[in-house]
Amino acid sequence: MRKEDIMSQSGGRFGIHGGQYIPETLMNAVIELEKAYNHYKNDPDFNRELTELLNNYAGRPSLLYYAEKLTKELGGAKIYLKREDLNHTGSHKINNVLGQALLAKKMGKTRLIAETGAGQHGVATATAAALLGMDCVVFMGEEDTKRQALNVYRMRLLGAEVIPVKSGTATLKDAVSEAMREWTSRISDTHYCLGSVMGPHPFPTIVRDFQAVISRESRRQILEKEGRLPDAVIACVGGGSNAIGSFYHYIPDKSVCLIGCEAGGRGIDTFDTAATINTGKLGIFHGMKSYFCQDEYGQIAPVYSISAGLDYPGVGPEHAYLYDTGRAEYVPITDDEAVNAFEYLSRMEGIIPAIESAHAVAYAMKLAPTMDKDKIIIITISGRGDKDCASIARYRGENINE
Amino acid sequence: MSNIAKAFADGKAFIPFITCGDPDLETTAKVVREAVKNGADLVELGIPFSDPTAEGPVIQGANIRALAGGVTTDKVFELVEELRRDVEIPLVFMTYANVVFSYGAEHFMQRCAETGVDGIILPDMPFEEKDEFSEIAEKYGIDMISLIAPTSENRIAMIAKEAKGFIYIVSSLGVTGTRSEITTNIGDIVSVIRENTDVPCAVGFGISNPEQAKKMADFSDGAIVGSAIIRIIEKYGRDSAEYVSEYIKSMKDALK
CATH class of the missing domain: 3.40.50.1100 (Rossmann fold)
Structure with a gap:
């Protein structure tokens, strides 16, 4: 086993970095996600389905x-x-989104939420949700909805709801905060499809593996x-x-x-x-x-x-x-x-x-x-x-x- | 015994939350003193953070107003020092992990001890991460308050066994803010807690009126109210002390 893999399995630490600094409300959700991921990442059927999507859908x-x-x-x-x-x-965002959406579906989730900055991750999430028949809500800083108006339209066209985030600086960090808040209020049917190698364990590891x-x-x-x-x-x-x-x-x-x-x-x-x-x-x-x-x-x-x-x-x-x-x-x-x-x-x-x-x-x-x-x-x-x-x-x- | 236990020694505890420096520290000091006068048993003092991910819009607004007014962690410690001239009830900080981390955990806990802060609530530091600060907190006699949520289920016993000061029961899913109805079965959570610890527990998130406060305190040892108070401060600004005073009196009366 690679050194990095061992590390990601011990509380999601990369040296001193990483961890799970999130509200107690979300702890069981990330534990459930980690368990599901550890199961499906070695599941031949899951990997076959994902490869099929990556090759024949994402190109x-x-x-x-x-x-x-x-x-x-x-x-x-x-x-x-x-x-x-x-x-x-x-963009590369589809690599991660197809993996996470498929995982969420296997976990019985019916709804994806996501943050987006430029809109690439939001568009990718809206796309996967459309393909897999899931609901989708994308949080996007109000400032970014102006900078990337076309992507807002694309997400809506794909059937997603786009919520402009007005708090803080109204950019990516605020979209992440708002998506986290939304997740704490609705967990049972919802997967937070995080778009980057950040956030609490196991997200940095899951997103990295898919990318x-x-x-x-x-x-x-x-x-x-x-x-x-x-x-x-x-x-x-x-x-x-x-x-x-x-x-x-x-x-x-x-x-x-x-x-x-x-x-x-x-x-x-x-x-x-x-x-x-x-x-x-x-x-x-x-x-x-x-x-x-x-x-x-x-x-x-x-x-x-x-x-x-x-x-x-x-x-x-x-x-x-x-x-x-x-x-x-x-x-x-x-x-x-x-x-x-x-x-x-x-x-x-x-x-x-x-x-x-x-x-x-x-x-x-x-x-x-x-x-x-x-x-x-x-x-x-x-x-x-x-x-x-x-x-x-x-x-x-x-x-x-x- | 923890100083925080004093808050629960005489019947159900009423615990108001106030964001320090909203709209300025003088107002915060006045509001805290009014709260004490009207029967608050413990006060949660919020140290503002730029990105409070566990808060709803009302307390987010208070954080922004306080930071815009120039409040810093050092100024909040000075406020506590000033309050401690006459305020004797337990005081507990509520803030985010990065505020403590960036100040230096050792320095932060030392200042807590020097100024008279009894405990600290960090909503973004769950059981798995609490060792980051807990040893240092213990060294200075500061209780790190544990939170238990409606989703905690199989985690309740583990958290309760290591709880210090009091246990903060999060009444509902989602972020802070008033709610018309609380549907979580608090009684069930409390009974699991009771099997594992004698540390008192209080319920917060979503409580805004005397009926809710009484109902939640009937299940537990006290009620925590934040957003409803912050709303009053948002509305009346520097003149809010008398309005907060009336409100706290009505809430405390409901718990008697």
Whole structure:
């Protein structure tokens, strides 16, 4: 058994991080979830059904695409893109949602609730609920419902109820808080389909396992194409689900650099940032011990990023652990850098990345030219950027109507 | 014996909850003194937190108002110090784990002991995680209050056996806030608690009127009221002491 697996089975700790810091009202719900997950994760029928959904509904395996033009233009390491943007619903979120929705259904739940930032996880949850015949309620910060109006419509089109959250900063963290509150009021028929590798145990482990399909595939694909492992794997980090999925099967391979790109916002020396590992400190919030952006009295800081999906003041506990142990590094990328990368990849490869994923592209643009041509980088394109076009146009001063 | 036991020594306990610094600390001090004068047996003092995930909209609002007014953990300790000049009933903090963690658990519990806080309620720190602070709390004689919920079922005995101070029975699913009806069978929960401990237990979440308070206290050792009081403070602001005073008197009378 892998060291990480042992750890996740002892109270959901990753080093000092993780745990179950939630109201007593929810304790039996997470215990029931853990038991069900431990049963079904080894159940051949469950795994067959999930693989069937992933392959024939979500479109997996996703491509590992050699970005030849980008590689030549940057003039350094060979760059591959792991194309999670090609999944059904347009992002990696569907990987986790199909797993959790199927699990919830096996547990006898009939209703899914979820939080969403950019709307990608909400859309994925609404999609799975439609497919599996479940009710769905999505909590979304009011600010984000404005930034991502199209995704609100998509969720409603799919039959979900979208509840704009007005409390706090009206962004992702408040949507998480509201979804947790809703779960405490209705547990027996409801599964909280958490969208990232965060929250109380067993969520960080469940979501990681379902997202680990990304690196399970990419490892096999790169070995087929190149006959060797990559030198670096780069992914964006908000809560950290696409990043942990991209890293997971490379963790034992010490030669592979694992690099998470945090949302630097207007810069990590300003208050307008969401770069948790770079600017936060250890704390306890949303069910877990991890790093959080907070003030000296532990009040959670209002974070900022151009990306609604990375606009979260915490980071998943396993990332906090990978940072502590030095196994992964975490770099901040500013709004400007991300927007430049968004435009650059669009023009260079004809691939419009989500603004979240553009953070990972931006770092690769700095790193690749410093590496030799025989080196290999894999960037995870966690989602497609159609949803961001209107807001990036506005960022550039263009006035367009969606 | 825990100082908190005093609150339950003389009949059913009435326990008001007040968010410190809503709308300012002077008002909080006045409201606490009025509560004591009108028969409160223990006061729960809320240290505001930016993201109180166990609270409904009313107490969330109080947290936001208090933080906007510049309240900090240090200022709340100063408030307790000032209250302790004449307030003798047990005082218990109610806040979130990160407030204690970021202050430093040792420093926090030490300040509790110095200023005269008897216990602490952390709704986001269940049985499985309480060891994070419990040893340090014990060292300074601060009781960490355990919560038991309608969903606790097979967990009640385990929690009750290690309970200190008093047990907070959460009356209903969901978050804090007034409710027209409480449907949980509190009597059943209390009887399991009684098989496992003599620590007193009080019921909170959703209680707003004297009838509810009496009914809940009939099953247990006391009633806890938060949102209904915060609503009065929200409405009357700096002038709320006299209105809270009337309300507390009516609630305490119902428990006599």
